[in-house]
Amino acid sequence: MKYNKNSLHRRLKKYFFHSIIPFSIIVVFLLALISFIGNSYNHIVLNITIANENILTFKHDVDYALYRTVIGSANNWDTTFDKDIKDPYITIDNMKRNMEDLKKMTNDKDNYIRIENIIKRLDNLRSMTDTINGKSQIKGNYDENMNFLELNVYILTELITNQVHEYVYYEAAHLEGIRKKLEFTLFFTISIGIISLLISLIHLKKMNNKIKESVLSPIEEICEATSKIAKGDFVTVLDEGYDYEVATLSTAVNRMSNEIKRLLEKTKFEQEQLRLRELQLYQAQIKPHFLYNTLDTIMALVESERNNDAKMLIEQLSSFFRTTLSGGRAKITIKEEIEHVKSYLEIQQVRYQDIMKYKIDISKDILDYQIIKLTLQPLVENALYHGIKQKRGKGEIIIKGYELNNNQIEFQVIDNGVGMNNDKLNEIKSKIKNKIPLSNEIFCLRNVNQRIILNYGLNYGLKIESSENIGTTVFIKFPKEQ
Numbered sequence: 250m251k252y253n254k255n256s257l258h259r260r261l262k263k264y265f266f267h268s269i270i271p272f273s274i275i276v277v278f279l280l281a282l283i284s285f286i287g288n289s290y291n292h293i294v295l296n297i298t299i300a301n302e303n304i305l306t307f308k309h310d311v312d313y314a315l316y317r318t319v320i321g322s323a324n325n326w327d328t329t330f331d332k333d334i335k336d337p338y339i340t341i342d343n344m345k346r347n348m349e350d351l352k353k354m355t356n357d358k359d360n361y362i363r364i365e366n367i368i369k370r371l372d373n374l375r376s377m378t379d380t381i382n383g384k385s386q387i388k389g390n391y392d393e394n395m396n397f398l399e400l401n402v403y404i405l406t407e408l409i410t411n412q413v414h415e416y417v418y419y420e421a422a423h424l425e426g427i428r429k430k431l432e433f434t435l436f437f438t439i440s441i442g443i444i445s446l447l448i449s450l451i452h453l454k455k456m457n458n459k460i461k462e463s464v465l466s467p468i469e470e471i472c473e474a475t476s477k478i479a480k481g482d483f484v485t486v487l488d489e490g491y492d493y494e495v496a497t498l499s500t501a502v503n504r505m506s507n508e509i510k511r512l513l514e515k516t517k518f519e520q521e522q523l524r525l526r527e528l529q530l531y532q533a534q535i536k537p538h539f540l541y542n543t544l545d546t547i548m549a550l551v552e553s554e555r556n557n558d559a560k561m562l563i564e565q566l567s568s569f570f571r572t573t574l575s576g577g578r579a580k581i582t583i584k585e586e587i588e589h590v591k592s593y594l595e596i597q598q599v600r601y602q603d604i605m606k607y608k609i610d611i612s613k614d615i616l617d618y619q620i621i622k623l624t625l626q627p628l629v630e631n632a633l634y635h636g637i638k639q640k641r642g643k644g645e646i647i648i649k650g651y652e653l654n655n656n657q658i659e660f661q662v663i664d665n666g667v668g669m670n671n672d673k674l675n676e677i678k679s680k681i682k683n684k685i686p687l688s689n690e691i692f693c694l695r696n697v698n699q700r701i702i703l704n705y706g707l708n709y710g711l712k713i714e715s716s717e718n719i720g721t722t723v724f725i726k727f728p729k730e731q
Contacts (some may be wrong), residue, residue, distance in 0.1 A: 298512065304413045305515075307344055308406040310335045315378065315402055318385045319394040337378050344409075345371045351416070357423065363416050370409050377402050421509065471502055478506050543596055550599075562599055565592040580730075583650065583658075584616040590625045590648065597633060604644060605637050611650040615658050619730040621700050627693040628662040628723050636666025636721055656729050665720040674715050681711065694723075701727060 314337040345368060352364045381402065384394050543566055550559035569592040581589075587609060594607045629646060637644035647663040669677065680691045681698055698711040705727050715721040 298508075304344070304410055307340060308410050310340045311337045311374070311378075311406050312398075312403055314340070315381050315398055318381060319391065319398055321385065338375065341371055341375050341378065357419065360416055360419055363412055363419075367409055367412050367416075370405060370412070374402070374405050374409065377405065421513075467499065471498060474502060474506075478502075478509070543600075546596075546600055558599070562596060565595045569593055569596065579622060580619045581622050582616065583611070583618050583620050586620050586622070586625055587611055587616070587648075587650075589623075590629055593626050593629060594646070601633070601638070604640075604642070605633065605646065606643065607646045607648070609648045611648070612652060615650060615652050615729075617731070618658060620658075620727070621704055624697055624701070624725060625660060625662065627697055628725070631693045632662055632664035632666065632721065632723075636664040636668070639667040640665075652729070653726070657726055658729055660725040662723045662725075663720065664722075668717045668719050668721050669715040670717045673717075674713065678713060697725070701725065 314334050317334055348364050348368050348371065352361065352368070355361045355364055377397075381394060381398065384390050384397070543562065547559050547562050547566075550562065569589060591609060598605060598607065625648065629648065632646050637646065644664060644666050647661075649661040649663070651659060653659055677691065677694070681695045683691075683695070694711060694713075701710050709727050712724040712726070713721065714724070
């Protein structure tokens with residue numbers, strides 16, 4: 250930091266020797282109060298930092314570890330095969346220690362109560378962890394354990410996360426109160442300073458003006474800056490070229506503004522990334538019954554000595570899973586997505602050849618553009634299981650893809666299955682927006698819709714049209730992306 254070599258202390262010392270003792274005392278008092286207010290700012294920033302330390306990954310770490318325990322793929326949270334698994338007891342205990350530290354430092358009564366509630370919920374979460382850990386050792390309790398996980402643990406970790414965010418929000422709101430104290434301090438100090446200046450000697454008037462210029466202007470600038478910061482404006486940068494003491498305060502305010510801005514942006518960004526990772530986790534899950542049924546079909550073909558059909562099915566299954574993994578990429582080309590869907594349909598057509606046929610009509614002009622992986626396959630699967638299979642007689646699934654005039658791409662997944670009446674259609678549309686899907690059908694639709702919104706914004710997503718006993722069409726629209 251570069252600042253004026255002339256210390257304000259030296260100026261005041263000279264002023265002191267000219268019998269301006271009252272004014273020097275007021276300036277010292279001002280600096281003491283400003284230091285106290287700066288410490289209050291730092292105290293709140295420290296509280297916000299501690300609150301944010303673990304909460305960014307807390308829900309994901311606990312939910313994921315207990316989920317892996319329920320499905321039987323985690324042994325004492327061994328990270329040998331999965332580096333993402335973390336011991337939930339350690340995660341909960343670390344969070345609790347942070348909350349205990351905040352409890353000691355929190356002065357606001359309401360926030361103190363919030364911390365106590367968070368600690369109680371952490372104790373409940375630890376108890377639930379013991380319950381899941383015990384139940385997971387008993388075979389045959391998978392459905393019960395998953396219900397317990399979804400209806401208790403997921404909700405409780407969400408409540409803990411939300412309450413910590415409330416704590417951070419109200420701690421940040423207290424900055425406005427500190428700003429008002431700073432304004433009052435400045436008003437009081439300036440008033441006394443003016444009185445002191447009026448009784449000063451006339452021959453020191455020039456020196457008094459210099460001191461006012463070197464102290465009053467930057468403090469007013471700091472006051473204005475803190476007012477803007479309290480209202481959420483973090484763009485203002487204070488000049489640090491004043492005398493040492495004021496420059497130190499300006500630096501502290503600048504650092505405080507940057508730190509609060511960084512913490513708020515970090516919290517927002519990482520929460521969005523957390524939601525994206527959760528959705529990516531969902532899309533990476535491979536449904537066991539699909540794999541089992543396909544392997545059973547291959548076995549039946551081999552036993553029937555239909556080796557060519559069995560070979561074809563194995564090739565399609567290999568292609569299906571190769572695209573599902575895609576080297577960890579979140580987006581693939583439309584050509585790859587269509588090949589993935591085609592592999593899925595070829596596999597299913599062997600099983601449902603009596604009731605299903607399909608047609609793929611994709612414009613060649615869009616094949617090299619990017620699409621979110623596993624966008625079409627869940628919708629095709631939904632059309633098969635909830636449309637075609639429920640219909641008497643043979644049905645058809647049609648997939649269309651083409652370019653729109655406004656640099657957008659649209660897909661249609663069409664089936665001539667049982668369809669829906671208006672009441673059912675409106676119910677489906679409403680449930681897609683819910684946080685907790687109520688069925689596999691809604692889960693697939695909502696998962697695709699959320700991933701499109703998170704990647705491209707609220708202007709994009711799913712659109713569903715359906716007529717009872719006629720069929721259903723799902724529209725997907727997203728911007729062109731190389």
